[in-house]
Amino acid sequence: MQEQTQIFGIRAILEAINAGETIDKVFLQKGLHGELFNELESLINKNAINKSYVPVEKLNRLTKGNHQGAVAQISPIAFHDIEILVTTIIESGKTPLFLLLDQLSDVRNFGAIIRTAECTGVNGIIVQKKGGAPVNGDTIKTSAGAVFKIPICKVDHIKDAVFYMQASGIKVIAATEKTNNLIYDISFKEPCAIIMGSEDRGINPSILKVADDKAKLPLLGDIESLNVSVACGAFLYEAVRQRLS
CATH class of the missing domain: 3.40.1280.10 (SPOUT methyltransferase, trefoil knot domain)
Incomplete structure (x- = not known):
């Protein structure tokens, strides 16, 4: 069974959601806007994924990479129907x-x-x-x-x-x-x-x-x-x- 993993970057998270990954939660940067960011928000809402708007400092603590205002946690388990x-x-x-x-x-x-x-x-x-x-x-x-x-x-x-x-x-x-x-x-x-x-x-x-x-x-x-x-x-x-x- 996989350990919980994080992915960061708007495109990477979009791809993960579209690929059917079990996303547990997405942290989004407060006050951020833009076409791609709006697309991610829309996809998160469509899939009823848990999200939280946080200061950029929180995202910086979560990952050292270029998060582009979005960090997602992939669940270590598959949920049942x-x-x-x-x-x-x-x-x-x-x-x-x-x-x-x-x-x-x-x-x-x-x-x-x-x-x-x-x-x-x-x-x-x-x-x-x-x-x-x-x-x-x-x-x-x-x-x-x-x-x-x-x-x-x-x-x-x-x-x-x-x-x-x-x-x-x-x-x-x-x-x-x-x-x-x-x-x-x-x-x-x-x-x-x-x-x-x-x-x-x-x-x-x-x-x-x-x-x-x-x-x-x-x-x-x-x-x-x-x-x-x-x-x-x-x-x-x-x-x-x-x-x-």
Whole structure:
């Protein structure tokens, strides 16, 4: 499996996108204009590639080459198609267990969650194309290599994944403090997908509305929330406990 690589230069990135490379994120120089730069922006938007506008100093730190105002990170993994993955798991006779991450932004949290998901038999992780943490060196290191062992899918919107799971007979459970249900009141024995929210705002309200169930962890101390990767581990191991009993 390839290490994450960077490419720089507008033409090089255009060619990479057109060649079907899995681009994780493109860093673009703030305030830059020009015909070729506009063409790159248009192609990035058309392919729903994650992008960020940054000062030129950031690009200079990312590469020593002539970046022309654009640096792209190529993902070290190939992302899976959600429909093929869900169908394959259902047809295998396994009881599906999926994880949906609603714009989780910290790469170390992402890596830790991937590691726990692999250890608990999660069949696949679904993330949004835009706004989420990239799969980079820190993700790989924190996941202890689990990123290469568990299928990861990218979708335009997490809500699309929720609807697809529900249409496939998979119950969607939101991990949120905005409920009276404790994690121990919910059944994880049937086919299910667990949604974890972002570090700062949790699960998007519009996604909470369409979830089949909501559950929270009991918090007995003074601090009102857990780190998302720790909370995710608690949810996944409750699913494991129920399925083993």
